[in-house]
Amino acid sequence: MQNRARVLIDCKDSKGLVYKVSKLFYELNLNIDSNQEFVEKEDMHFFMRSVVTGNFNPQILEESLKEILGSDVDVKVLPPSKKNIILMATKESHALGDILIRHQAGELDANILAVVANRDNLKPLVEQFNIPFIYISADNLSREEHENLVLQEIYKYSFDYIVLAKYMRILTPNFISKNDGKIINIHHSFLPAFIGANPYKQAYERGVKIIGATAHFVTNDLDEGPIIAQDVVSVNHRFTWRDMQQAGRDVEKIVLSRALKLVLEDRVFVYRNKTVVF
Amino acid sequence: MQNRARVLIDCKDSKGLVYKVSKLFYELNLNIDSNQEFVEKEDMHFFMRSVVTGNFNPQILEESLKEILGSDVDVKVLPPSKKNIILMATKESHALGDILIRHQAGELDANILAVVANRDNLKPLVEQFNIPFIYISADNLSREEHENLVLQEIYKYSFDYIVLAKYMRILTPNFISKNDGKIINIHHSFLPAFIGANPYKQAYERGVKIIGATAHFVTNDLDEGPIIAQDVVSVNHRFTWRDMQQAGRDVEKIVLSRALKLVLEDRVFVYRNKTVVF
């Protein structure tokens, strides 16, 4: 029974961790296809991601690792499998469309279960990819009422991640805590940051020369969760704020898809308010 | 008398501006070596930078342009000449050293009159380039007292620009208004921005994936003046905050030197809180 799995270890650092793990792999006669470790020096926290192949049972391997490393260590042995994701959007198609195209091309190791949106204009796009489009208008609803309808719909599915592909509504702490560590967001980023309405207009008025995008996990701290990926694009004074927005969209979609890919491959560890990305 | 000059025009947009200017150039038989225009659409503000050669007197050309365009139009005709600059630093050598090396190689169209610093450790570096080093300690002095000593020293020179090459003290509104539009600064930039002490440590704790630098004119709004140039560099979780600082230094020095070069070539117009860079 030839198997393949990703081994993820996340714990307080201590002497002999690599030794203990590699010893077990050796005794089980596993091949290590790739292996990355990292010690967060401020707190002496240890992270490890190995891809192993061999004749083993993933569940038993996980238990053996827990025995060796102690019960308080976060260990996961994940056989390769598609993650299930829910996409949420509002009306812009760039980030959503990029994920749909990649998914159809087999680039993403995921099943897209559904797209939930608070506007209906993306329905034709989504349905042409044969993916369920769930339109939940927020008109005349309180934030809580709307989110309850959303939760009701998405909980019909068993999902691993919710990807906010330019979902333009602020989520409540209730929604976030119910899906803790599962929500990925993309948002524009500027140097410096602009607070308030229409940041692109503010960026234009400030004459920024660079526009960025940040993909991150969502925590209660709005737009402030652990960063997964970032990138930027150059702009200049000839860009209107709409041109800046367009430039921003290009970098947003690439960064969100890059982040999603990293998450789907179990390459991202979250620790405190940051990530370790192998 | 073959001459060469940069013609800079900055005014409210109106019909026929380019026509009037190009007509004068044509009648004076001038060659237009390069020409860039831009209209800021929000306010309909016009910017133009031409480099002209021909048989002309720069001062008379400037007067003729003012006659044609009206007295409230900002017109400058600048024959090529080295700008005079004062550098200010504290203790880090990267941005200062980069300017000194470029200056010595003839890359910068400037005379460096002096380097003023509130620490003395950069004295050997500066003096080995045969540039006066003026050490003005801030010990036991109020901000105003220290700045008065600085002003006293730099006002011995006639300078066009003050370049803050990692000068780590906050300037008072008095100092800034006395040198309005003449002070260029470089500072690190992050996505998101971090307020308060040791931003690199904060950036580390947040796990940023990109570190940037912004060169800008200094206004009373600290670190918030018109942006001249920006750039970024990628970092990852393996960077300690000191590594991030080092990466930041590399981008800081390149961005400051790039901004300085643009300013020395009269390519930068300031309008409200932004720049037009030709």
Add this chain to the structure above:
Amino acid sequence: MQNRARVLIDCKDSKGLVYKVSKLFYELNLNIDSNQEFVEKEDMHFFMRSVVTGNFNPQILEESLKEILGSDVDVKVLPPSKKNIILMATKESHALGDILIRHQAGELDANILAVVANRDNLKPLVEQFNIPFIYISADNLSREEHENLVLQEIYKYSFDYIVLAKYMRILTPNFISKNDGKIINIHHSFLPAFIGANPYKQAYERGVKIIGATAHFVTNDLDEGPIIAQDVVSVNHRFTWRDMQQAGRDVEKIVLSRALKLVLEDRVFVYRNKTVVF
């Protein structure tokens, strides 16, 4: 009759060009919405792109400009209109899909007339966007025979540009000259360049740290026509050659779409083997 048009001028440089053009605009009481000029110094060649609005007839404006500037000057006055484009692809969906998504979102000022492919696997993707998919297999055909079938099909349409969205066949000089200046291609680029089969594998074996993409007009010199846009992405030793290929795809699709947008907005002048991009 309020009109708007792009004025494109491309000619040998001489004194008074800007004067003559701006005089005409002034006399016709036109607003200049944007204006860019450039003089290629090696040959003293002049390029100008203005966007004008006002009460004018585009055709008459073009004739007036020709009268003023001489009959050998390349002048075009183009009222805003969608360009007609044909896409050509083989089997990869990234570049094609990016254009389809942008087109559907109204980002591209173009009508996509059809997608021509020498494989049939992209048929569902294209048809779900309600765009004709023309499959022309090259099996058992000479290059000329296959191209003749392609030409026969595309000549049923009146098109402005052919966009090669990862069309993996080499075009004959005959095909290229018949569509001279109308074919846009995207291809991966490396530092250094790699000749021959599977350049990604060669790039991997060489351990490149950067992978790029170049969008260019196609001339008889294979992969060597005037460059419209370029960009790069960082890679490292952990990238397999397939990972490099994937990274390359991301930059390819962004660069091709960026180049296409520039061309559709008539911002690209071709001169000898290079471009001026306003």
Add this chain to the structure above:
Amino acid sequence: MQNRARVLIDCKDSKGLVYKVSKLFYELNLNIDSNQEFVEKEDMHFFMRSVVTGNFNPQILEESLKEILGSDVDVKVLPPSKKNIILMATKESHALGDILIRHQAGELDANILAVVANRDNLKPLVEQFNIPFIYISADNLSREEHENLVLQEIYKYSFDYIVLAKYMRILTPNFISKNDGKIINIHHSFLPAFIGANPYKQAYERGVKIIGATAHFVTNDLDEGPIIAQDVVSVNHRFTWRDMQQAGRDVEKIVLSRALKLVLEDRVFVYRNKTVVF
């Protein structure tokens, strides 16, 4: 006796390598400060770089590792120490100056033993940093004669690396093989590549939009050795070829210094014609 050392392992991959090494570290009670491994999949070749601290004798640790891993495995245990480097230059100061400034600021873990140049104009710059400047003119000498003079001078020193900071002469296979694996070079890179005289002029004529720099080890294959670091900068049609050259210089100096730093920290493994950079 608290010690610190870098452990570098480079060998054919086989099962248990990490186990054997980590077991030894564990038994010796060493702390692993950082640890990176990589397996080159095409050839199944293993690379490992650990930084360990503890009570150990570096030489004995190296011997113990060799005993465990076999005599044909390349193992190095390097206590922290400054590498000795020779710089070679011709007449441009940008890359050389950047290294000199960084060295003086304590950024580089190196002793600069001397600068060797075939022109004398950089003498003042080098000597103001109190570093020996050795001028060896190539006038009226054959390539071999000149190199013999250079070798004679540099062999007076015991050096680890020769850094070609824009040394504009081609080295003979004899010179290279005598200093195999020790010579680091920087050169401009273009997409596409340009062969022959004045590549910047060719790049200008081709209208490239990006200019790059590649730092690499020198092998007999001119400009084709294992790549250590690369980066690029954007240019456009407004850049003359001299502007492109200037833009290229900025990226050259940053890339060379970055590569040098990686090499000085023993982060670069060379394997076949590529590098693994931890």
